[in-house]
Amino acid sequence: MNQETHKNDSEKQPWWNRPLWSDKSLWEALVASIFKPKVPDGMIFLHNRELESAEIIANQAEKIDDKKFTSKEFITLLTIRRNISKGTNYYQEISVSAQRLKAAIEVKDCFETIWQVEFQYLSRKQTEYYQFVESHLDKNRTEFVHLCNAKLNEILSEITSDKGRQALNAYQDAIEKLSATELGLELFSLFKSLNLGDFLVLRTISFIVDTIQADDLTDPTVIIPSIIDAYKILENLIPIIKYPPEKFTPENFAIIVQLVALEFKHGLSYSQFKQLVALLEQWHHPCQQVFKIRNEYSAKKYKQPKEFSRKVLGLKLYNKYAEWLNK
Template sequence: MASELKTQPSQKPWWNRPLWGDKSLLEKLICKLSKPEVFEGAIHLHNRELLEAQGFSKMAKAIDSDKFGSQEFLLFVKIKYLLASNLDGYEGLSDSAQLLAVALKAKDSLMVLNQTELRYQTYKQQQFYKFVEDLLSQNLDIETFRGRVQAKLTELLVQIKTEEDKMALQAYVKELNDLSEHELGLKLLVSLKGYYCIDYSILSKIAAIINRLGKKDIQDLKRLVSLVLVNYEFFKKLKKIIGLSEEKNTPETYARLIQYLALNHKYQLAFLKFQELEAVLWQWCKHYQAILAIRQQYPPSQYKQPKDFSQEIPGLKIYLKYKNWLSDRKA
């Protein structure tokens, strides 16, 4: 009987028996009570960073849009990135894309300028065209350029006899001013002045092709290459206008360009908002990293953490939504 009693486990009060593992409730309570408090300054810093993260979270939610998650918009964002970074078939295409965009926007002004120069060729008018060409070569700022053009026009108008010729020059100056409203507009005109006999009407034809693109066309580069090949007699004439190298003068290049321009027309404003969101999330990330660093410095296994340390960081969901994109941009 005595030997049986020796084999029985030691009888301890319930509060001192192991609940799981090898630690009793009493031992766990003692362990918890023995943990130090988190440094007060760290708590203050943590909560301040949490408040900052909350502010940027609200801003991000206000900017965010369902449109940002669409396949077509994300394709545009990717192309913008590749174009700016000279990667994956978009090497050296940034300037040409900008010039083509300006050319299509300013196609009417370019055609009027060209037609005026061809139709009205009195001595005074040719003198004015030469004056404008000289000014363009000086790379002046827009206001200075416009001022000098207007002064020269005023000087010549009193010397020109017919009303038709006067009106032609006045219309010419108006189109110059309209062209200068476009970024790179005057640069484009300088480039075109270096070539003889350019068919400006092809710009209208190219614009019509882009305007007719359907959703499937825009997202499928192979379909766009086929479309370019069908209309290649127009596209190949763009080489001089947009300064393409011989190496890049291919149907695939033109397909990439019209895809970009079609998407840019559709999502230009949305992309500006997306850039705002991106900037806000980068700011949010700084506070997020600070919060994580503080929590890791005072882990619950070693410190008695205040309840704010277990709070979900505001903005985490929207950050995770765009995490892959932000990581790619950082890389």
């Protein structure tokens, strides 16, 4: 049938049964709009279940969200962390050294106790204990602590001074705290083997990190003057933080210190942000399922229940942090 014949036949139909668009008449369109099939009950159930799941997660994420997550310094920390995760050699070296430097600073008080005791209490038996500890640093943590405790009990029985006994107990407490950390004993061993047992370099870098907390840490160049002033001392950190000696320049070290300072300054916020990111990544699956069902059973073809028009909570928050998510 040609178009002219079809047109003539259509014109013979009553006005309400003539095609309005394509081949569908007003009557057919009206019937289709009134008698659309319902969305199957099973799909409504699945839709509502996923929608509820998305809402629960979104509410949890909203409670964690904080304006500090969008501050310039925090974005700087996230950017550095993202560069590290990309795995380039430069940032991998920065990450390893920053991790070791941060670990050393975190146990600074333990090292300080060890130095104070070794410096002030120098009797033959006390010195014997220090040497025993140092000679067993190659043992695993559990064995190390057990051996040191046994030696301590032996030594304490021969120490008559209360202050001397208290000092050795404080020393042992510091040793046990070090052994409880991932890098504590390794770092202690390195300081000793490099004849850095006065921990001056650690006190120096700790002071620098504490001091720059008040500065704008978005730019590592603000740290360089402090590094240059103490550069001769700070060079002793090279084997401790395992940074390539030929790359140990004030500029490169400033980035390591910047990362450490940012993590100390925003450590709690970073931990909370990781919780938020985990929730948003978890939220993404039920949200996808909701829109998949809505698209499959669209309003054009189906008579949708009112739940299909409900707003999906969390979309704005997800889009806000989308660039930091593992999609």
